[in-house]
Amino acid sequence: LEVERAVAQVEAPAGSKVKISNRDRIIFPESNITKGQLADYYATVAAIMLPWVGSRPMSLVRCPQGRGKKCFFQKHDAGSFGDTVRHVGIMEKDGHEEPYLFIDTADGLLTCVQMGTIEFHGWGSRIEDVEKADRLVFDLDPDEGLDFEAVRKAAFHFRDILKSIGLETFPMVTGGKGVHVIAPLVPKAEWPEVKDFAHRLALAVAQSDPENFTAALPKIQRKGRIFVDYLRNQRGATAVMPYGVRARENAPVAVPITWKEMESIDAPNHFHIGDAAELVRRAGSKALSGWGRADQVLPDL
Numbered sequence: 001l002e003v004e005r006a007v008a009q010v011e012a013p014a015g016s017k018v019k020i021s022n023r024d025r026i027i028f029p030e031s032n033i034t035k036g037q038l039a040d041y042y043a044t045v046a047a048i049m050l051p052w053v054g055s056r057p058m059s060l061v062r063c064p065q066g067r068g069k070k071c072f073f074q075k076h077d078a079g080s081f082g083d084t085v086r087h088v089g090i091m092e093k094d095g096h097e098e099p100y101l102f103i104d105t106a107d108g109l110l111t112c113v114q115m116g117t118i119e120f121h122g123w124g125s126r127i128e129d130v131e132k133a134d135r136l137v138f139d140l141d142p143d144e145g146l147d148f149e150a151v152r153k154a155a156f157h158f159r160d161i162l163k164s165i166g167l168e169t170f171p172m173v174t175g176g177k178g179v180h181v182i183a184p185l186v187p188k189a190e191w192p193e194v195k196d197f198a199h200r201l202a203l204a205v206a207q208s209d210p211e212n213f214t215a216a217l218p219k220i221q222r223k224g225r226i227f228v229d230y231l232r233n234q235r236g237a238t239a240v241m242p243y244g245v246r247a248r249e250n251a252p253v254a255v256p257i258t259w260k261e262m263e264s265i266d267a268p269n270h271f272h273i274g275d276a277a278e279l280v281r282r283a284g285s286k287a288l289s290g291w292g293r294a295d296q297v298l299p300d301l
């Protein structure tokens with residue numbers, strides 16, 4: 001109910017040409033949040049979201065009938081979104097090209113919402129050169145039953161290790177269960193090198209603290225531990241974008257935070273779409289203005 005009330009107060013900025021149909025369709029049934037309210041959220045945060053989304057190949061989680069019904073992960077599009085959503089051809093492993101989509105305007109975001117999109121996921125590289133990573137993401141995935149304190153500790157552990165090898169990092173709560181620790185990179189190293197780096201770092205952490213971490217893929221080995229999902233750092237892998245909504249209970253949002261805030265934030269799904277105005281205000285604050293920006297390259301490992 002508290003979420004419902006907050007969401008009702010989000011006012012979209014005027015000016016979009018994108019027509020949202022079925023504004024009253026309920027997309028988040030547990031809190032009666034509608035498609036119109038989801039669109040208003042994205043219209044409000046577009047200006048702070050686009051610097052991260054813009055010119056990145058994107059995948060979408062679309063749930064046209066709402067989050068409780070069938071959702072699908074969409075990677076390719078040949079043009080069904082019209083001309084506000086743009087396309088870039090990317091070579092697949094088998095050597096043929098597929099049309100990926102990218103978004104560089106608020107109208108592009110809203111067109112995706114009109115088409116039933118809830119979540120926006122982006123590659124770790126930009127369309128100018130998709131082979132070169134512009135960020136590393138350590139996706140920390142806690143096993144069921146671990147509390148957020150364990151995730152918080154893990155995030156600081158990664159911050160410290162990456163710092164010790166010369167990489168500055170920035171945390172993001174995902175709106176789900178975990179945290180992404182993100183190291184921006186000047187696009188230089190290509191995916192095989194980036195993946196190898198992330199894998200070796202994840203293994204080193206898991207080996208030095210096997211009680212708390214694992215980098216092993218089989219679920220059984222994750223029992224009671226934080227899984228370091230280093231596979232976000234390979235060609236074609238995506239991560240949820242800053243300020244993106246999640247198709248989970250009460251419309252939580254992935255939000256960039258400071259390391260200071262990480263000390264006290266209560267949960268990775270702390271923010272929801274009713275916080276739109278607050279998110280815009282925060283993003284302009286001094287503490288967050290440098291978030292996600294650092295001129296750095298992959299060090300030797």
Ligand code: ATP
Pocket residue numbers: 073121122139140141174175176177178179229232237238239240268
């Ligand atoms: P949480 O904090 O709950 O783990 P998350 O966004 O990190 O939230 P993960 O399940 O760890 O969720 O997934 C990490 C990333 O993998 C996602 O952000 C997304 O970009 C990508 N991903 C998730 N589901 C799919 C899917 N079905 N197909 C392809 N990629 C996916």
Ligand code: MN
Pocket residue numbers: 139140141174178179229
């Ligand atoms: Mn995760």
Ligand code: MN
Pocket residue numbers: 139141229
């Ligand atoms: Mn993961």
